[in-house]
Amino acid sequence: MRNTGTAMEVKKNSSNSKSIRLYHERIFMIMFADGLSMILSFFLAMFIRFEFMIGTISRRYVHNLTLFIPFVILISFAVYYVFKLYHSIWRFASVSEVSRIMKAYLVLGPILVVFNRVVPFSIPRSILLMGFILSMFFCVLIRFGYRLVRYNINITRNQRYIDGVDQVLLVGAGQAARAIIKEQQIGPKKDFVVRTVVDDSPMLLGKYIDGHKIEGNRDDIPRLVKKYGISKIVFSIPSASKKDKADILNICKETGCKLQSVPGIDQLVNGEVSVSKIRDVDIVDLLGRDEVHVNLDEIKNAINGKVIMVTGGGGSIGSELCRQIAAAKPKQLIIFDIYENNAYAIEQELKRKYPGLDVVTLIGSVRNAARIEDVIKEYHPYVIYHAAAHKHVPLMETSPNEAIKNNVMGTYYTAKAAAENGVKKFLLISTDKAVNPTSLMGASKRICEMIIQMMSRKYPKTVFMAVRFGNVLGSNGSVIPLFKKQIAEGGPVTVTDPRIERYFMTIPEAVSLVLEASYYAKGGEIFVLDMGKPVKIMDLARNMIKLSGFTPDENGIPIKIVGLRPGEKLYEELLMSEEGMQKTPNNLIYIAKPIEMDDENFMKMLKVLDDESRHESMEIKRLVASVVPTYKVENKSSSKIA
Structure with missing residues (x-):
């Protein structure tokens, strides 16, 4: 050596x-x-x-x-x-x-x-x-x-090797495009050659950028792709709005070219663009969602110097909660999860990124009332973010008692222990599937919301709240990782129904709004996040196939319609008709009006659900429907699990 x-x-x-x-x-x-x-x-x-x-x-x-x-x-x-x-x-x-x-x-x-x-x-x-x-x-x-x-x-030299490299069209004739062209011209041989440039500014049409003519605008992209045999299009406008970027990329994706992009201006640490920073275009780029703005000072004030606990801290939402909470410098962060591998992974990530962070990782289940109470008594969290839950719709249809034990009773035990041990705030992560639910999972989350509102009335010293939002891009169990896997395997890509629509938001966006909502809470609110416009899953599948360089047909990657799964809805809703909507200082966060209910009767029903789920009742769906009047099931009995 x-x-x-x-x-x-x-x-x-x-x-x-x-x-x-x-x-x-x-x-x-x-x-x-x-x-x-x-x-x-x-x-x-x-x-x-x-x-x-x-x-x-x-x-x-x-x-x-x-x-x-x-x-x-x-x-x-x-x-x-x-x-x-x-x-x-x-x-x-x-x-x-x-x-x-x-x-x-x-x-x-x-x-x-x-x-x-x-x-x-x-x-x-x-x-x-x-x-x-x-x-x-x-x-x-x-x-x-x-x-x-x-x-x-x-x-x-580049012309000599032109047949062996990507022929590139640059979208945008600004400094980013100039940097890419310069690096290609003066550096060692690259795997691409810039052939032409487009820009929407009429003043630039016909002019040259480092020897490359600006030959049109976004509408000319298909023509120029054919003219030069373009194999790759690079979006080189870091300052573009998400909507503009999505509009242009939706034109580009129809050409069949590989699509790449420079990072957004907020992601460029030193503001400089280089070939090494170019990345493949992701499906998120095509959604064109407006940037979510949050008040970072409010979030920091709610967390800084306090003990914070996250249940389900190793999951998709829970781990992002931990990341953003860690950035706000809490006094201590408690990660509570039943899955040790996920919990350990986020713990190690946070320790690397925030060496001074006091992070404690505990393994346990929210279904264990004694365990959750012991943890809260020992660490005295100021805020609990309750993200632990079963979220998979079809699986909960065949395992309904598990949804009640984990989602419903887990929320009840954690909320009760929080109220009885001086926790100041308790936030439940809910879902749009809780609105007029057709699935057992959605109905279980609606009961969780009801628990939160009941607890708020019973224990006014603890500020209870819930935040309701739709699908998050890239989460465990999300349709996007499934589509990516199916495309990588050559298809088919499975869509349950061509009419099905879903709301989408990135995990960091959703979590930022969750943290800000916790700042606004006074007690008993169900916060609803503005998820933008719903997206057709069929369009999502087609776009992902095109982004991968294939066509969505029998000659490329076919799309197969497999029918709605048990408990699945064509359209998700964020509000029940009687809830109404109240504004907050953030125009992406609303408050649903609480629905009146009989707390005493609700507690009796909750006890019945608890008892029946422990005994693996075959009638659990019927009992859930009696608690959640808007939950409609065709077959109100469920098979007992062997």
């Missing part, structure tokens, strides 16, 4: 020495060219002065100029060095380098004038002026000529 390490060090030192040697060789080459250009400039100035009539040139002028030029060269080298003209990488030469040359010559000019007045071998002012101007011209030419030669060599 020691010999290997020594060999690697020798190789590294050798490589460094070679790089330094090449660097110095390039400097000497440019200095040599500068010296020659000075000689050429002043002798050319003298010839111009005497109209190229060599016989009329006085020997004294030639003698004085021969003595004058070496000093001019030395003075120029010194000025160039001060202005760092030998420190630039000239294959990246740009306007800033021209500016430095101009500044250098503003200093060099007066020095040469004074020098010419004090030496005995002075030259005519006309020759000095013309020589000065010509030398400045050659100074710029030498440096930008180097870049031009490199550019042409790279273009020739």
Whole structure:
């Protein structure tokens, strides 16, 4: 191992020495060219002065100029060095380098004038002026000529390999596009060649960006794809709104090209774009949801310096809650989950990202009333975010008693322990499936909401609330990971019904709004998140297939209609008709009006549900329907689990 390490060090030192040697060789080459250009400039100035009539040139002028030029060269080298003209990488030469040359010559000019007045071998002012101007011209030419030669060599090289690389169309002619083009031109051989550029600005049409013509706007993309045989389209507008980006990408996806994008401006840490930062376009990009704005100060005030507990902390929603809570610097974060692998994974992630965070990971089930009470008594959380739940609709249809034990009774035990042990706030993560539920899972979550509102009346010292929202993109059990898996396997992609629609929101967006809602709560509220416009699952499937470079048909990836699953609805709702809606300071968060209920009778029904679920009752769905009047089931009996 020691010999290997020594060999690697020798190789590294050798490589460094070679790089330094090449660097110095390039400097000497440019200095040599500068010296020659000075000689050429002043002798050319003298010839111009005497109209190229060599016989009329006085020997004294030639003698004085021969003595004058070496000093001019030395003075120029010194000025160039001060202005760092030998420190630039000239294959990246740009306007800033021209500016430095101009500044250098503003200093060099007066020095040469004074020098010419004090030496005995002075030259005519006309020759000095013309020589000065010509030398400045050659100074710029030498440096930008180097870049031009490199550019042409790279273009020739890229054209030579054009059949083996992606032909790229850039959308957007701003700084991001310029950076991509420049990196492709001056770097080592890349796996793509930029062929053309489009931009929606009419003022840019027909103009050039680093040698590439801007040939149209978004509507011209299909035509240009055919014209140049484009295989990849790169969206290069970091500052674009999500809607604009979605509109353009929806045009691009119809071309069958591979789609990639630079990150959004908020994701560029230093604001710079490079080829390495380009990523594949995701289905989220096509949804075009407006950016969710939250009040970070309010979220931080609700969490900073407090003990926070998250049940189901290893799940999709729970783990994102932990991430955003950790960023707000709580006094302590309690992760409570029954699945040790998920809980351990998020714990390790947070410890890496926030070394100073006091994070405690505990394994246990919310179905165990004694365990949950012991945890709350020991750690005294200020807020509990209750995300632990069974969420899979079809599985809960065949295991209804498990949904009651985990979702309903787990919520009741946790909420009761919170109220009896001084927890200040308790937030339930609910779902749009709780509204007029057709599934046992949805009905169980509606009962959870009822528990929260009952607890709010019974224990007013604890602020109880629920937050109701739709599907989150990329969560465990979400349709998107399923579609990705089916596409990777060659299909078919299964859609239950061509009419089915769902609301979608990204997990970070949903969790941000959940945290802000907890700041607004006064007790007993059901907060409803504005999920935007519903998305047809059939359109989602088609778009994902196209993004993967296939067509949604028998020649590509087919879509198979398999019929609605047990408990599944065609359309989800966020509000019941009698709930109404009340605004909050955030226009994406609303409050549903509480529905009146008999708490005493509800508690009796809850006890019956608890008893029956423990005995694996075959009538659990019928009992749930008696608690949730809006829950409709065709067959109100369920098979007992073997």
